[in-house]
Amino acid sequence: MSSDNASSSGEVIGWQLDGGVARLAIARAAKRNALATVHWAALESCLDQIHASTATLLVLEGVPGAFSAGADIDELGRLLGEPDAFAASNAQVQRTQLALQRSPLTTIAAIDGACVGGGLGLALACDFRIGTARSRFALSPAKLGLVYSPEDSRRLANTVGLARAREMLLTGRLLDAPTALHWGLLNRLVADDELAAVVATMVAELQQTSASARAGIKQVLAYLGGDDHVDHAAATAAFNDAFSSADFAEGASAFLAKRPPQFQ
Numbered sequence: 267m268s269s270d271n272a273s274s275s276g277e278v279i280g281w282q283l284d285g286g287v288a289r290l291a292i293a294r295a296a297k298r299n300a301l302a303t304v305h306w307a308a309l310e311s312c313l314d315q316i317h318a319s320t321a322t323l324l325v326l327e328g329v330p331g332a333f334s335a336g337a338d339i340d341e342l343g344r345l346l347g348e349p350d351a352f353a354a355s356n357a358q359v360q361r362t363q364l365a366l367q368r369s370p371l372t373t374i375a376a377i378d379g380a381c382v383g384g385g386l387g388l389a390l391a392c393d394f395r396i397g398t399a400r401s402r403f404a405l406s407p408a409k410l411g412l413v414y415s416p417e418d419s420r421r422l423a424n425t426v427g428l429a430r431a432r433e434m435l436l437t438g439r440l441l442d443a444p445t446a447l448h449w450g451l452l453n454r455l456v457a458d459d460e461l462a463a464v465v466a467t468m469v470a471e472l473q474q475t476s477a478s479a480r481a482g483i484k485q486v487l488a489y490l491g492g493d494d495h496v497d498h499a500a501a502t503a504a505f506n507d508a509f510s511s512a513d514f515a516e517g518a519s520a521f522l523a524k525r526p527p528q529f530q
Contacts, residue, residue: 277293278292278293278294278305278308279291279292279293279305279308279309279312280293280312281312281315281316283316283319283320283321286320286321286322286323286473287321287322287323287324287325287469288316288319288321288323288324288325288371289324289325289327290309290312290313290316290324290325290326290327291326291327291328292305292309292326292327292328292329292333292334293328293329294329295329295331295332297335297338298331298332298334298335298379298380299328299329299332299333299334299335299380299385300334300335300336300337300338300339301334301336301337301338301384301385302337302338302340302341303341303354303355303358303359305338306355306358306359306362306384307358307362309362309366309388310358310361310362310365313362313365313366313369314365316371317369317370317371321371322371322372322473322477322480323371323372323373323374323469323472323473323477324369324371324372324373324374325373325374325376325465325469326366326373326374326375326376326388326389326392327375327376327465328376328377328378328379328385329378330378330379331378331379331380331400332378332379332380333375333376333377333378333379333380333381333385333389333401334380334381334382334383334384334385334386334388335380335382335383335385336382336383336384336385336386337383337384341355359384359387360415360417362388363384363387363388363391363417363418363421364391364417364495366388366391366392367391367417367421367488367493368488368493368495370481370484371477371481372393372394372472372477372480372484373391373392373393373394374392374393374394374395374396374465374468374469375388375389375392375394375395375396376396376461376462376465377389377395377396377397377398377401377452377461378397378398378400378401378458378461379398379400379401379402380401380402381397381401381402381403382402382403382404382405382406382440383404383405383406386403386404386405387405387418387421390418390421390422390425391421393484394453394454394468395451395452395453396452396453396454396455396456396461396464396465396468397443397446397447397452397454397455397456398443398455398456398457398458398460398461399443399455399456399457399458400443400458401442401443401446401452402440402441402442402443403440403441403443403446403451404434404438404439404440404441405418405422405434405435405438406438407435407438408435408436408437408438409438414435419431419435420491420492420493422434422435424491424492425450425451426449426450426451427449427450430449443455454468474526474527475529476513476514476517476527476529477513477529477530478508478511478513478529478530479508479511479513479514479517481504482504482505482507482508483504485500485501485504486501486504486505488501489501512530513527513529513530516528516529516530517529
């Protein structure tokens, strides 16, 4: 990763910008991409940098065989005896996931292998989830004597429906990839060696659309999904403002001329 477009915590978290596409990577293979507080903070910092860049799309990816196994168990053991530090860590996780959920960029989670706990929380904060056949998914707060946060629970319920969210949370059941696809947890299921190619195809498809329109559509969907960060007035403004945008002028002109649009 270039030093100009990268931020890391022990070389675990970093990002690159390539043609308007930010690639945000978690690389902690020895821990199956388990995340400690410092890594969540690094993810948030990278998101801030990406949002200040010229990126219009974001791909979040792990390592072969592990998107993210969730919380770092070693750190979790230490935090059990430090309530204030535990609360601060939870707050950091929530901030990072909300920053990803509320990103104006269109976001894609490229999932291979374990995607559980906080790792699945990250994936649920993305607009699209593409998984391989060896991907596995679970949320197990009940097995730890914990309760999932309202924001996390809403993201899950908005994705798979309330009945299946209830089943996942109350049982902590591990889902295989075909079940995840059937439940709507995955948008697409691909062979293990096809993930990069399918993500590239989706990126190319999205790049034919208007980035500003996609950001506005996300505002409307956030309102419909119950995000209290976006009220009805903001969602309506996103709809109305699009009619006076440069991208609409270009899109309408291209449609009438029967040519591909060249959006900003």
